[in-house]
Amino acid sequence: MTKTIVVKIGTSSLTQPETGQLALSTIATLTETLCYLRSEGHRVILVSSGAVGVGCARLGLTERPKAIALKQAVAAVGQGRLMRVYDDLFSILQQPIAQVLLTRADLVQRSRYLNAYNTFQELLGLGVIPVVNENDTVAVEELKFGDNDTLSALVASLVEADWLFLLTDVDRLYSADPRSVPDARPIALVSSMKELAELQIQTGGQGSGWGTGGMVTKISAARIAIAAGVRTVITQGRFPRNIQKIIQGEPIGTHFEPQPEPTSARKRWIAYGLVPAGKLYLDEGALNAILQAGKSLLAAGIQTVEGEFDTQAAVQLCDRTGSEIARGLVNYSSEELQKIRGCHSRDISTILGYAGAETVVHRDNLVLT
Numbered sequence: 615m616t617k618t619i620v621v622k623i624g625t626s627s628l629t630q631p632e633t634g635q636l637a638l639s640t641i642a643t644l645t646e647t648l649c650y651l652r653s654e655g656h657r658v659i660l661v662s663s664g665a666v667g668v669g670c671a672r673l674g675l676t677e678r679p680k681a682i683a684l685k686q687a688v689a690a691v692g693q694g695r696l697m698r699v700y701d702d703l704f705s706i707l708q709q710p711i712a713q714v715l716l717t718r719a720d721l722v723q724r725s726r727y728l729n730a731y732n733t734f735q736e737l738l739g740l741g742v743i744p745v746v747n748e749n750d751t752v753a754v755e756e757l758k759f760g761d762n763d764t765l766s767a768l769v770a771s772l773v774e775a776d777w778l779f780l781l782t783d784v785d786r787l788y789s790a791d792p793r794s795v796p797d798a799r800p801i802a803l804v805s806s807m808k809e810l811a812e813l814q815i816q817t818g819g820q821g822s823g824w825g826t827g828g829m830v831t832k833i834s835a836a837r838i839a840i841a842a843g844v845r846t847v848i849t850q851g852r853f854p855r856n857i858q859k860i861i862q863g864e865p866i867g868t869h870f871e872p873q874p875e876p877t878s879a880r881k882r883w884i885a886y887g888l889v890p891a892g893k894l895y896l897d898e899g900a901l902n903a904i905l906q907a908g909k910s911l912l913a914a915g916i917q918t919v920e921g922e923f924d925t926q927a928a929v930q931l932c933d934r935t936g937s938e939i940a941r942g943l944v945n946y947s948s949e950e951l952q953k954i955r956g957c958h959s960r961d962i963s964t965i966l967g968y969a970g971a972e973t974v975v976h977r978d979n980l981v982l983t
């Protein structure tokens with residue numbers, strides 16, 4: 615049966631750690647593997663990092679630049695070279711590819727989100743393998759994916775993929791970073807995010823020399839993907855052929871089971887496509903109403919309003935400590951909410967001087983995270 619498969623490969627797998635030069639054999643085997651999957655009738659998307667790493671190697675820079683403008687310039691050098699290599703290799707195997715560069719802003723605006731969806735559908739329908747990366751050269755700090763793990767999960771969610779493979783330089787997820795904790799326990803299966811919380815994984819720092827996110831971003835990517843019903847696997851990039859074996863059922867890497875009832879596409883866009891503009895701190899009653907009873911959020915349950923936002927903005931709904939439990943679209947601006955927080959809904963029109971919505975976040979616009 616045709617499956618939609620998203621494969622993300624990180625800089626640490628695409629480049630040689632000592633020199634920063636391209637790891638040609640890995641890229642060639644990855645190309646062969648993805649072409650094999652296409653020949654089996656699957657729809658394939660590659661999310662490839664490496665623009666900054668390849669740009670650095672081309673320019674003789676020995677470490678990842680920190681200054682934003684330099685990083686953006688280096689990415690512009692590297693992205694072209696990376697695509698050239700992919701196009702040469704895929705062309706040898708008669709496989710057309712396409713470059714898709716996205717910024718966070720492309721997924722925030724609903725019309726652009728839908729446009730991206732349509733473009734992916736057309737490309738996949740044409741039998742093309744889209745090669746996706748963040749548009750590093752123009753991305754601005756506030757509207758950035760920041761790491762390709764998150765980007766790949768959002769793409770997998772957008773196209774409602776069956777599989778997301780996060781290829782990296784470790785063979786799977788461990789209870790702690792195996793580089794610094796040699797006896798860390800390997801984890802084969804995560805059946806739910808609740809189970810993941812119970813495992814209390816330690817993720818250490820920011821990842822290997824050239825990578826950006828480390829394991830933290832892979833775990834949050836898995837969370838986004840499984841909510842969309844996408845089975846997610848963390849496995850080693852050096853052995854791309856393992857992707858075929860995993861699809862055939864071999865227990866390689868760490869598997870995250872997809873949520874049995876995926877969150878709807880619109881709610882996923884609210885939860886992960888939009889960038890939250892503020893935070894609402896809720897009391898116990900409101901937390902229970904949202905978590906246990908699936909109710910809407912009323913003004914009475916809001917203790918504190920943080921940030922400045924307009925009506926219809928996305929906000930984080932948090933407990934007293936500031937931990938996020940849900941996201942939603944607000945029916946009031948932050949200015950209005952400062953006046954009506956803690957108040958009964960029937961008093962809102964008197965306080966504001968006009969009638970507003972009964973709920974602050976209606977349950978149709980509210981997603982548990």
Ligand SMILES: Nc1ncnc2c1ncn2[C@@H]1O[C@H](COP(=O)(O)OP(=O)(O)O)[C@@H](O)[C@H]1O
Nearest residue numbers: 624625626782788790791817821822825827828
């Ligand atoms: N709990 C953990 N299990 C496995 N690896 C971990 C863990 N915590 C941190 N890491 C580190 O994450 C690194 C992979 O992340 P990163 O360097 O960002 O790779 P990539 O370039 O593939 O995105 C590994 O090399 C490993 O040292």
Ligand SMILES: N[C@@H](CCC(=O)OP(=O)(O)O)C(=O)O
Nearest residue numbers: 624625664665666761762826
């Ligand atoms: N967009 C950046 C990659 C960012 C990123 O997530 O890198 P990595 O941790 O290696 O997957 C680039 O192409 O260099």
